[in-house]
Amino acid sequence: MLNVFTLVNGRLVQEEIDSLEDLARFAPIWVDMESPTPEERRWVRQHFGLSIPEDAMDEDIEESARFFEEDNGELHVRSDFLIDDEDDPRHVRVAFILNDRNPGLKSHGVLFSIHDEDLPVFRLLRLRARRMPGLIDDAKDVLLALYDTDVEYCADILEGVHDELETISAQVLSGQLTDDTAQQVLSAIARHEDLSGRIRRDMMDTRRAISFLMRMRLLSAEQFEDARQILRDIDSLEGHTSFLFDKINFLMDATIGFININQNKIIKIFSVASVALLPPTLIASIYGMNFQFMPELEWKLGYPFALALMVASALGPMWYFRRRGWLR
Numbered sequence: 001m002l003n004v005f006t007l008v009n010g011r012l013v014q015e016e017i018d019s020l021e022d023l024a025r026f027a028p029i030w031v032d033m034e035s036p037t038p039e040e041r042r043w044v045r046q047h048f049g050l051s052i053p054e055d056a057m058d059e060d061i062e063e064s065a066r067f068f069e070e071d072n073g074e075l076h077v078r079s080d081f082l083i084d085d086e087d088d089p090r091h092v093r094v095a096f097i098l099n100d101r102n103p104g105l106k107s108h109g110v111l112f113s114i115h116d117e118d119l120p121v122f123r124l125l126r127l128r129a130r131r132m133p134g135l136i137d138d139a140k141d142v143l144l145a146l147y148d149t150d151v152e153y154c155a156d157i158l159e160g161v162h163d164e165l166e167t168i169s170a171q172v173l174s175g176q177l178t179d180d181t182a183q184q185v186l187s188a189i190a191r192h193e194d195l196s197g198r199i200r201r202d203m204m205d206t207r208r209a210i211s212f213l214m215r216m217r218l219l220s221a222e223q224f225e226d227a228r229q230i231l232r233d234i235d236s237l238e239g240h241t242s243f244l245f246d247k248i249n250f251l252m253d254a255t256i257g258f259i260n261i262n263q264n265k266i267i268k269i270f271s272v273a274s275v276a277l278l279p280p281t282l283i284a285s286i287y288g289m290n291f292q293f294m295p296e297l298e299w300k301l302g303y304p305f306a307l308a309l310m311v312a313s314a315l316g317p318m319w320y321f322r323r324r325g326w327l328r
Contacts, residue, residue, distance in 0.1 A: 004028035012129030073101030111139035279313030
């Protein structure tokens, strides 16, 4: 899919391109390519003179090659954007190409973005730019707005994680944590830990991209201040993420502790039963030796007395343990 965005009365207007002739009719500031076909790549190359690298969206690209400037003035930025899918949260690599130095190229002042999936951050920016005139002035504003929206998107996810951890905390600290509930709690905690880690990685990647743009000295004074504000927002999110990691670790330890307590209760019952049965076993062993000169061999009440003694020796420790509170 190939979409171009133009500025009309301060608003970002989207146009879907179906042919090279359609592409030539517009003067866009942003060209967004979602899973572009070879034909769409050819249109972009013919109209803008822009060659999209084949490895633009590779995940195993070297970190040093994610932010660089070509000899012709094109900036290449690879960034990861988060998709908060409940079943499969993941990062999607996006390749940005921006030429703001060489007016001789037809791609001058146009931001190109290439990615394999539709991203929530991109949808949110498109919605805002249509409804809020003056939000976008040029291609650099589009790139900064994407990063700013990404930070807000991650902040919303962190708020949801915090709310769900509060619910989990109430379950764990209620004191009535069964094994089935503990299994569900551990699964939820692990999911939130993974999601928080992905958000931290996303923020680190965004920080590096913003820092690269600031070092390139392409931003105006207002855009430079916007970039600094994005970095401050990232700092606050990283602090909140650290707090959530501490809370996750606490809930994990507390849940495992309650599981151990439940297991210890079961082990305690077996231990008490074993101790309670030791005296009857000893008495039965003594009366089962059947020595010739044992006086109890001729005693008619010897066998009932031995049975009564075994019962008393079993009930006595149980009564003592219950009185001490060891069976609660």
